[in-house]
Amino acid sequence: MQNFLNLCRAAIGEDYVLHEPEAQAPYLQDWRQRATGKCLAVVKPANTAQVALLVRLCAEHQVPIVPQGGNTGLVLGSIPDQSGTAIVMSLQRLNKIREIDTANSTITVDAGCLLETIQNAADQADFLFPLSLASEGSCTIGGNLSTNAGGTAVLHYGNTRELCLGLEVVTADGDIWNGLRGLRKDNTGYDLRDLLIGAEGTLGIITGAVLKLYPKPKSQGTAFIALDNITQAVALLHLAKQQCHANLTGFELINQLSLELVHQHFPQYQKIFQYATRFYVLLELSTYDNEQVTKQLLEHLITTAFEQELVVDAVIANSIAQAKNCWALRESISAAQAKEGKNIKHDISLPISKIADFVQDTDTALRLAFPSSRMVTFGHLGDGNLHYNVSPPFGADQDGFLQHQTEINRIVHDKTHQYGGSISAEHGIGTLKKHELLLYKSPVEIKLMRAIKHALDPHNIMNPGKIL
Amino acid sequence: MQNFLNLCRAAIGEDYVLHEPEAQAPYLQDWRQRATGKCLAVVKPANTAQVALLVRLCAEHQVPIVPQGGNTGLVLGSIPDQSGTAIVMSLQRLNKIREIDTANSTITVDAGCLLETIQNAADQADFLFPLSLASEGSCTIGGNLSTNAGGTAVLHYGNTRELCLGLEVVTADGDIWNGLRGLRKDNTGYDLRDLLIGAEGTLGIITGAVLKLYPKPKSQGTAFIALDNITQAVALLHLAKQQCHANLTGFELINQLSLELVHQHFPQYQKIFQYATRFYVLLELSTYDNEQVTKQLLEHLITTAFEQELVVDAVIANSIAQAKNCWALRESISAAQAKEGKNIKHDISLPISKIADFVQDTDTALRLAFPSSRMVTFGHLGDGNLHYNVSPPFGADQDGFLQHQTEINRIVHDKTHQYGGSISAEHGIGTLKKHELLLYKSPVEIKLMRAIKHALDPHNIMNPGKIL
CATH class of the missing domain: 3.30.465.10 (Uridine Diphospho-n-acetylenolpyruvylglucosamine Reductase; domain 3)
Incomplete structure (x- = not known):
């Protein structure tokens, strides 16, 4: 291995082959600080030719490579395992x-x-x-x-x-x-x-x-909308697509508890409605026309939604400050839930037509298994992407609740699968969801994926142990 | 093979394993009637399970399969070769x-x-x-x-x-x-x-x-625009994207000769401009608003284009009939060129920024090699997709000109490659462009493609001889 490392140094320069533990540390721990791996060295090539040189050295010496960008992944895909046999290849110097x-x-x-x-x-x-x-x-x-x-x-x-x-x-x-x-x-x-x-x-x-x-769009319009149920939200999405099509650039679902937690933990953000409803939608339009045109489009949409009884109440932001407040409420949900305590997160997607039934069915199943568990349900409804996070009952032992993570994942992911959804909408598989993947992918699909992996990486040196 | 065919008959029913030459004929000749292959049988499964059954039989007996839909392909990808060893599998009965x-x-x-x-x-x-x-x-x-x-x-x-x-x-x-x-x-x-x-x-x-x-969009607006050169057309495209973004649904380039041939061979279509210019653009907007809004958007765009001196003249269609006339002019180019005589077609794409230089450079190269050859240049400029078709000089021996097809392809495709383009924008490779592909794809890309082909079809029974 010393020979291999010397060849790496010769290829890209001594300064860019890191072996001191302090120098390596930021490349070995994941973004959420849940795991730390070990490596032979962290290498930092300067350009594509150097990357190719290093990969050829690794192929010759059968050294596994963990490629790494900003190391901000959420599924333990960009850090090495415990074996210490791999190099971490940081691409950060390729930054032009x-x-x-x-x-x-x-x-x-x-x-x-x-x-x-x-x-x-x-x-x-x-x-x-x-x-x-x-x-x-x-x-x-x-x-x-x-x-x-x-x-x-x-x-x-x-x-x-x-x-x-x-x-x-x-x-x-x-x-x-x-x-x-x-x-x-x-x-x-x-x-x-x-x-x-x-x-x-x-x-x-x-x-x-x-x-x-x-x-660049020229103007935007933002509305915060109160509804009774997800069925209304899906119908509103359909209406918004029909009326506004490509001008619809945001459609976020927020359940009652999500908003309550934000108001509780971030009182600096203004309340929109006096009375609570079970669900809310944050809707954004973007146009290549002036603000007045955008506002008319938004007003027309909201008026039609009222006529069709799809909404309980709605507020259109009248200033940039009001629009920012609406988005702050949405973007503070994760932080508010963290302030509330520990919770079990899911990054899932579903056919949009199945989301209402999925939420009702999964809520029921979870409450049967874990009475009084609290669902913080929100996400990009327009893409079918839901963050379906489960908090322990109010005042319950948090660590005790977290011991049920596997059971809770199983309930949520089984239901996701049953409704034709995906257990990873946007975060990927990495090592964190590898075993979940095997539970829900068909053997045929796994076989095809393995065949491709073997064809393009026959010696299994490219980020081994990730995904498959 | 008789045993294999009996198993096929048992799997999907005798009536759906065609062996009479008359019954097979439509499945063996390509859409443009340039080639006719031979086969063991044409099989017509009724559903996915029957497709799977047949593929398993083929895998067991090492019988190649040529899958076929409507057999309208333009690159000889959906007919069998001359060996007569393959089955053609028509998917037409899977039509629900x-x-x-x-x-x-x-x-x-x-x-x-x-x-x-x-x-x-x-x-x-x-x-x-x-x-x-x-x-x-x-x-x-x-x-x-x-x-x-x-x-x-x-x-x-x-x-x-x-x-x-x-x-x-x-x-x-x-x-x-x-x-x-x-x-x-x-x-x-x-x-x-x-x-x-x-x-x-x-x-x-x-x-x-x-x-x-x-x-569904609610209204459309159509304009026919005269320009001096492709640089203006590219600048107009940029302006249209900035002003109309997703409402821009059509942007077709037409050169002078293309339009002249249409007027000559289809005099029933109305002329738009009194005087000819070197290029034209057919531009279409679609909106989810009423016709007046669409028209205003289009008028604003054309006005700005005049101000920026991007256009020589422009006509906005005032009725559906006028819009249809504009599209008929565009859609009759291929037919008009066919009426004019034989020609050599190219289905290429380029980075939009390179199209003006490409056309000038390739026109020059072709005219040097084949003086007075006539370029019928048109296509979906918005996608960078050009139909760059070469007609023989006026009054020249057509078949004699066509004997230079390979040289002309070489000039056009070499230039396409040089400007970072693709030799098949939308038709695919099939068997027609297999050898061209090997000329322009890098050995690395061919190697990766072969590895994937081998991994997913190790016995080479899936449409063998196509693409690779």
Whole structure:
């Protein structure tokens, strides 16, 4: 191994092969500080050629590679295991914006660019790069691509996969595949791009990408809406799509308890309604027209919704400050639930038509098994993505409740599966959900996935033990 | 083989194993009547289970399978070769609309459904299924998915890949993979869906799909615009995207010769402008608002374009009849060129920013090699997709000119490659472009594609000889 490490040093320079425990530490612990792995070394190549050189060395010496971007993943996919046999390959030094092609509405970037850097570069060129996540100041686009990240703008712009036109990838053999195509149409063989996207570094290392840019919307309208049930929310979503189509850019569901916890723990945010209802929707429109047009569109939608008895009450934000307050209420739910105490989180998605039944059915099953458990249910209803988080009964022993995590996961994921949903909407599998994956994927799909993994990484050196 | 055919008859019924030459004929000749293959039999399973049964028989007896939908492909991908060793598997009997889920905005269909059948079913449920092709009355969705078909609505709605949420596939082992998920977010492993889409039946047989539905636009606006050059057209596209974003649903480029040929061979269509210019753009907006709003949006765009000197002249259609006339001019180009005589077609795409230079450069190269050759240049500029068709000089010997097809292809495809484009934007590879593919794809990409093919179809029975 000393020989291998010397070859790494020769390839990329001594300073970029880290072996001191203090230097390695930030690369070995996961974002939520739940696990810490061990490694042979952390290597920090400067460019794609160096990545390829290192992968060839690893292939020769059978050294596993854990590729890493901002290390902000939530499923333990970007840290090594306990064996200490792998290298962690940080892509952070590949951090250049390579090109902005305004006439093609594309930006070409290194995989190690921070998401925020790309957002800002797009903004300066008078474009929008719509991918937006809580960790955007720390996560890298390579990680976003490798996990097909979701975020708050999926309803209109799609997941990371839909925002990418081309990739540059270093394969398990250490070859560089230049698939940096800026094309909207290209039917010349297998879709390697989409196969690599979401593969969590197990099929190759993404080193660069061509991304789509969008014109910036000119104005936005925001409404906070009170409803009796999810069936109304789904009908409202349908109406909003029909009336506003691509102008509908946000549709968030919030249940009563979620909002109550926010008001309790963040009293600085203004209450919207005097009386509570069981559910709320935060709705956002974006247009390429002036504010008045956007407001008219929103008012027309809300009026129709009242006529169709889809809403109990509604408030349209009259200022940017009011709109920000609405979003602050939505974005403070996770923090409010954390202040309330420990809880068990689920990142699931469902066919939108099944969400109402799913929530009712799962709530009932959980309350039967764990009386008085409290469901903090919210999420991107427009994408079918629900954060279905379970808090212990009021005043209960929190750690005692958390010992039932496996049983609770089983109830929630069994119901998700039963209603045709996914147990990982946007976070991926990593090592955290590997065993859950085997419970719910068909043997046929697992077989196909294994065949592909074996074909593209026959020696199992690319992020081994993740996903499969 | 007799034993194999008897087993096929036992599996799906005698009537559905065709061996008479007259019965087989329509399945053996390609759409443009350029080639006719031979086969052991044409088999017509009734459902997915029968497809799986037949594939297992084929796997056991090492019989190659050519899956076929409407047999409307343009690259010889859906007919067998001359060996007579393969079976053609027609999916036409799998022709049921399985389910429309209005609240989820999805439709689940058998692979053998005609595209038109799906469009109509969506329409009756007050939705739009936006995929639209010249062959929509004959092609099947299974074929559209297997070739990732493009068509006229890609600018806003994307290719077939972007319209599909889930697949049902029979693998080369004869397993049924049920990936019929109606989810907008699902990060649970490798993206098998997008790998199967566009694989032209070489990795498995698509038997069903979950497709996205969209709300129907309420009004449309159409303009026919005269310009001096492609640089202006690209700048106009940029302006239109900025002002109208998702409301921009059509942006077609037409060169002077294209329009002249249409007027010459289809005098029934009205002329738009008194004087010719070198290029034209057919621009369409669609909105979810009334006609007046749409017209205002269009007028504002055209006014700005005049102010920025991006256009020479422009006419906004004042009636549905006028709009139809504009589209008839665009859609008659291929027919007009055919009436003019033989020509050499190219289905290419380019980064939009490179199209002006590409056309100028390629025109020059062709005129140097073949003086007075006439370029009929048109296509979906909004997607970067160009139909760059070369007609012989006026009055020249047509067959003599066509003997230079390979040289002309080489000039056009070399330039396409040089400008970062694709030699097959929407038609696929089949057997027609196999050798071209090897010229322009990198060895790394071919190696990855071969590894995947071998992994998912180790005995090479799924549409062998296509793509690779």
